[in-house]
Amino acid sequence: MKNPARNTTRKNLVQAGILASAVLLAGSATAQQKISDDVVKIGVLTDMSGAYSDFTGTGAVTAAKMAVEDFSKNGMVLGKKIEVVYSDHQNKPDIGASRARQWFDQEQVDVIVELVTTNVALAVMDVAEQKKKIVLISGAASLPITNERCNANTVHWVYDSYGLASGTAKAIVQSGKKNWYFIATDYAAGVAMTNSASQVVVANGGKVVGVTKHPFPASDFSSFLLTAQASKADVIALANGGQDTILAIKQAAEYGISKTQSIVPIVLFINDVHAMGLKVAQGLTLTESFYWNRDEKSRAWSRRFFEKSKKMPSMAQAGVYSSVLNYLHAVANTGTDDMATVMKYLKSTPIDDGLFKGSIRADGKFAHEMLLLEVKKPSESTEPWDYYHVRKVIPTADAALPLSESKCKLVQL
Structure with a gap:
């Protein structure tokens, strides 16, 4: 004999399942309708x-x-x-x-x-x-x-320029290289990188002895490098990027400038190191947020x-x-x-x-x-693209401008 209560329960469960499915389908349809075009x-x-x-x-x-x-x-x-x-x-x-x-x-x-x-x-x-x-x-x-x-x-x-400077510039100044000369690309990024790094240099007891701007892109860095060399600065900082940075570092090596003064790129990518080769890039200090290895x-x-x-x-x-x-x-x-x-x-x-x-x-x-990195010597690299020593992990709190110093209109303290 069939149990009416059990049948009623089963019927209610089926109806509930149908209702739940309908709700899910409706929700899915609603979500789909909110995708523009x-x-x-x-x-x-x-x-x-x-x-x-x-x-x-x-x-x-x-x-x-x-x-x-x-x-x-x-x-x-x-x-x-x-x-x-x-x-x-x-x-x-x-x-x-x-x-x-x-x-x-x-x-x-x-x-x-x-x-x-x-x-x-x-x-x-x-x-x-x-x-x-x-x-x-x-x-x-x-x-x-x-x-x-x-x-x-x-x-x-x-x-951003703050994160890059808080890694590279701080580490270099603290190593004892106090006097800095900047070669910067003549547009907003060059200005931002120069300003951010300069603030870190001064805050850590260093001094900016000069800044030279170059057009973007540049085809020759000879005059800019010779002017920076004449300043007798401990550091020649490159506030540019890509092919400009690669060319400047190569020419500094050709002129022997990198033997007496430290060439410091504010921003450098692993592709740049690959293009230069470890023989030229070895010993460079840089900051990145990602390293494949x-x-x-x-x-x-x-x-x-x-x-x-x-x-x-x-x-x-x-x-x-x-x-x-x-x-x-x-x-x-x-x-x-x-x-x-x-x-x-x-x-x-x-x-x-x-x-x-x-x-x-x-x-x-x-x-x-962020990661403070040093480019390996050719003898230290164990495989293709194995280019960096990770010298320090820069904590999040140190890698971003404090919100208390922000000028952003969205920040409410």
Whole structure:
């Protein structure tokens, strides 16, 4: 004989299951409806052919696509397609801003990533603020991005001039090399790096004896180096990047300047070391936020990147991967690609993706550890791209400008 109570219970459970499924489906449909234009589109805007293309360029596009693959094997989020597009801003702010405007207005791009070259990054940030879109910066160095020029749409993901100076400049001054001469690129990043490093030098008992600016890009550093040599400074600091930094270091070695004065790059990428070779680069002190050979997680990801790019990733390229991956998680977990909602999630959720670990502050700075590195001698390298000694891990608290000193309008103390 059938048990009416048991049948009633079974019927109620079935109905509850149907109701729960309906709620989940409805929720999924609601989430899907919140994806604008039925696609999540990521734009990689970078230097594809100029002075910075080796440590950004096509490798940045590869990193973005790897992030999409690792997030979703079918290239979907919330049932909608993820698309990666890319373009060359040629290190020109007007081209960068024009491309950003076209992407936002006509091609429904939701987020722009990478943005090496400070002047380009600042220009694109302004467009994104007007259009209520998101910018995640990996390649540009300037502190004003999250300081006096900050906005609610931007995250500075990898490094800035404060973090670089708090590592390299502090270590060099504390080693006893007090008098500094700067050779700086004549645009915003050069100014920011010079200012940040100068403040660290003076704060630690050093002195800035001179600054010379050079055009970007430069074809010859002879006159700048000879002027710096004549200053008798302990340190000739290079506040530039990419091919400019490589050329300056090579010429300093050719003239024998690096035998009597320390050449100190404020920013240097592993690709730059690879281009120079260890014979020229050995002994250089630098600060980075990522090194492929640091631990098992960084090695595993970097070797996958190498299979695709035939070179190890720079910190900027690693930053593109991290920023895209975490952006997609934010979209998935909030159920929308709405700018304000995604940014709120990013700024309230700790990040630990195997490459970077930290949190995004109110000013848009992704605060995380930095690494003080020394370039190995050729005899110390055990395999290709094994270029660095990790001399110190710089704590997060020391690697980012204290919020108490911030000029960002978003910071409320």
